[in-house]
Structures are given as structure tokens and as C-alpha cells.
Amino acid sequence: MIDGPLVEVHDLTKDYEEGDNVARVLKGVQLEVARGELVALLGPSGSGKSTLLNILGTLMRPTAGSVRILGQSLVGADDFVLTEFRNRHIGFVFQAHLLLPDFTALENVMFPAAARHGRERREDRARGSELLDRVGLSDRRDYLASQLSGGQKQRVAVARSLMNAPELVLADEPTGNLDRESADRVMQLLTEINTSDGTGFLISTHDEKIAARCRRQIYMVDGKIAHDSR
């Protein structure tokens, strides 16, 4: 990887086709995120926040425009390259935590590393335990995901997103399903990690209080960036 911005997006558009109708969800987005930035992505429902995160997370392909993450152009890359890139450099935290219910907290955290190496290595187990300790769940490491509370599940999801030490974590409404106390705790965790590890965060949220804890706020309206606090 070369030095440079963490994320560079130019003229990004995304169309959804439904029968003869074409809905343009992203309309020429321009965006640059520096390494280690903590960015909040705000905007009403349908403004294109989740679509932008999905494209940055290599889960979705844009209709037009360019996307470079860590200097690597990802438009046109095949599924294998995108999957490997995602595994190595991008972490995800979803609103609905999305843990594997039949696996323990530790197994969920280790998943990105185990999928990469084809087995659960001793060092991955140690790092997974360390991450669970960091999110305050070391006593829940052997609990099945289905046995954890909502806030605990989200903290496990945060730990999982950090397993492969990614440069970028994409969090789509990470506190949307949590009560205020749990939401504050998760947000505090993300800011701590950002500060201590230099991990870049792009956090989509409706919550102004959550957004206020980020150093940069980007407002999206109707598929475009309407305001950038930078």
C-alpha cells in the first residue's frame, strides 16, 4: 500500500433497477477520508448512506465513478480480489450486529482470521480473547452469540471488526438498536480504538449526539454530500 488517503471516491453513482424503473441512489459523490479519521455519515433514510458504505465495503459495485481504498482501485476487480481485500483491510459493524448464532463470542470474533487462514490459529485465539477483553466481554467469550444481550452482541461485533487489524471500519447505524447507555458505551469504544489504534471509522447514524463524538460530520441528502464539516 502506498501512502495517501484512506478513501478516495470520485463521481460515484449507483442505480438500482427494478423492472423498467431506474432509481439513482448515489448521484456523483465526491469523498476523501484520511487515514485514522473518525467520520460520521448523517442523513435521512434513503439519502444513500448505506449504499455508500456497501460500495466502500466492496459488498456492492458502483454504476459509475471510481473508488480507491488505501490507494487501490477497486472498481472492476473480481470477486476473489474484493473478498480478500475486504477481509484484510475492512471491518464491519452492522446495526443488527449480525453474529453467527451457533458460534461463541470468541469464535465470532475470530471468524475473519479463521476464514483467511483456513483454521483457528493459537495467535488468533489470543488476539480474539484480547479484543473481547478490550470490549469488556472477557467473561462472555464462551457464550453462544444467541445467549448475549443486544449491547453485548454489538460489542462482540466491534471486536470482530477489529480482528484482522483493518485500516477502515464501516459501521452502519451501530447504535441504532441499542439503548442510550449501551449506545454510549459502544461509541466510547469506537472512539478509543480510533485514538489508540489509528483505525479509520466511517459511521453512518441518525443520531446527532453520536455524530457529535466524531471529529468530522458528513451530511448526505438525496444521494449527494450536502455538507462536509471538514
Added chain:
Amino acid sequence: MLYSIKIATRYLTATRGQSLLLVLGVAVGVYVFVFMSALIGGLAVLLIDRTVGSIAHVIVEPADRNPALLKEAPGTLLAVLKSSQQRPTLQSAEAYLPILETAPHVSVVVGKLLGNGFMVKGEAVAPVQITGLESKDISAIADIDASLVAGSSELMLGTAVIGSGLAESLGIGIGQSLVIRSERDVEQSITIGGIFQLGLAAVDNAAVYLNIRAARVLLDLPEGLSRYEIKLDDLQQARVVADDLRARTGLKATAWQDQNAQLLEGLTAQARSGDLIKGFALVTIIIGVASALLLSTYRRQSEIGIMRAMGASRGFVVTVFVIQGALVGLAGGLLGAGLGYLSLLPFPPPELTSGGGLPVDYRQGAYGAAIALTLAGAIAAALWPAYAASRIDPVKAIGP
């Protein structure tokens, strides 16, 4: 691979009841496969034992003498006439014996004199097939000793061992004397020494076994033999052995398959029917595994989406589902084959059954083939669901 096995195992154990039912379903299919193999194989053993077991596996006779090739002139008709007075015999038969006895797979060689004649008892006359052979060889081809219903099988100069149907038609029993007249109009007075019942009407109703020296006089064949009859240690080698003996002796050698084409046809048709049923059992297994795994991919769509989002490759997802299929196939295969073996074990081998019982042969359960085919079938059945799982769009699967 190790991690794929762990996830596949976890998925199967997470839904224990469903997985158990799936494995049981596969096991039932494998059980049918094993049972059909044992039944079809057992029937073949029984039929072969009951028929081929009483006949020669290879018969060596004098070669047919072809008339000299004559050119048929225009306006003429060539006819080949066969003398009824000349009987094909193996002259210098002793010379062939070492070749026959040392040929591969040959276990028994019996020289026989054959002819036709009549048995006369008062007013009753019955056509008979006369077989002259050494007394020690009487049970070498058909087990006459085991089939005796009266008397003894020992062939002395003045005694005969005859079939039960013939004895009945003439109304004679052990120790009674009667006259036998050969096709050469030679008559002898003989005493019935033994009566047997092989269960083959053609033999039981007409066969008369005589000491070979008595038969030589009766059939007017002072030297030579009509033919050699051979038994093999592996009757499936009969055609190979016949070809070999034909080449080495110049005589006519015929395998049992060529003399029992209908039996062979029946066995082949029976084996094909069995293969068809086994094929259906396999198809059932494949459909069962495929449908169960396909349901699993739908139920676990969001989890597959999560794995893909976390950087699991399509190949990884395929491997997880294929391994699930393989584990189900292996478990079902081992269970079905094991249950099949245990349930077939109490049945005695068909050749030892006295009749009336189910002729299943536990030795022919094809357990290894059943397990291997089930494993391969289950893996093949898993490919489609695995492919479908790998194509799941993570964004759609995990949803908003």
C-alpha cells in the same frame, strides 16, 4: 479446510434433530442398497449352486469333424450325412488327462462313457441315459451321495444307481434286478444299488450310473471315453478355461455358460433389476441430501451473507456445504451399511439353506461400494446447494 469442517460440523450439530433425520433417511437408502445387493447376490449364488453346482463347468469332447470342403457344381446339391453307427469318442483319452488336470482353476476331472438305452422290468420299459464312470467319481460333478434317498452310491460291476423318477416309473426299489439294453442291443442284468433325487427332472427321470467297466460292455466301447467333465474352483473362469483347453488339446471344450444361456440370461436380467433398484435408492439419497441442504442454504442465507461480508470466499462457502453433504453421506453410509450387515448376518449363506428361506447372502452386501457411492452421491448432491450458497449476495442476505 479444517475451519470449513468445523463450521460444517457446527451447522449439522446445531440442528441435531433435522440432521439426525437426514442421516437416518440416507441410512435407509443405504440399507436398501445393501439388502438388494445381498438378495440379488444371494439369489445368484442359490441358482448357480442349485443348477451349475450339479453340472460340469467345462465339458471336453471330441471335436466336430467337418466334412471336406467340396465345391458345389452347378445343378448339384451337396448333402452332409452323419453316420448313426459312428459315435464320437475320445480315443487315447488318457493322453489328455495330464493337460486337463494341470490347467489353471481345474479342481476335478471326470472321464465318462455316455450312451442311451432302455430299462425293462416285466412289461414296463423306460428310456434311460447311461453314464459309465469310476465309482469314486460318482459325486464329483453332481453330488449323488448327498442326494441319495435309498441304498448306496457305490458302483460295482452288477449294480446301478438310478434317479428316483426312473425308479418310480418302473416301480423298482433297492436290491431289485432288471434288464438294461443299450442302443447297441447289448443287454445286461443289473441290480439297483442306489436311488438318488437331485431335483433336476431330466436327470432324476432317466439317469442310470454304471461302473465304467460294465458300461464299456453295454455300450460296446472297449476303449476311449465319451467326454471329460471338469469342475473349476472359480466357475466364472469357465469360458477362459474352455478356450485354453480348446487351444491346447484341439478338442471341443464348452463352458457351462454356453450350455445354459437361459440361466445366464436370467442371472444377468436379475442383476440388472437389482442395479436398477440400487440406482433408485441412490437417487433417493441424492434428492434427499440436496433438498435438505438447499433448505439449509435458504435458512442460513443471512449467516452466509455475514461470512461473505467478513471476507469468506465463495470457495470457502462451497466447501462448508460440500463437507456437510459429505458428512451426512458418510454417517448415513456407515450407519446403513452397519445396520445392513448386522441384520443380514443371522441369515445362513444361500448354498447352505435347505430351501424356503430368504436367499440373502451377507457376504455380497457390497458394503464398501454402498458407502463409497453414498459418499460420492451426497457430495454430488451438495454441489448445487453449495453453489447456490456461494452466489448469495451478502448485501441482500444481511439486509438493511
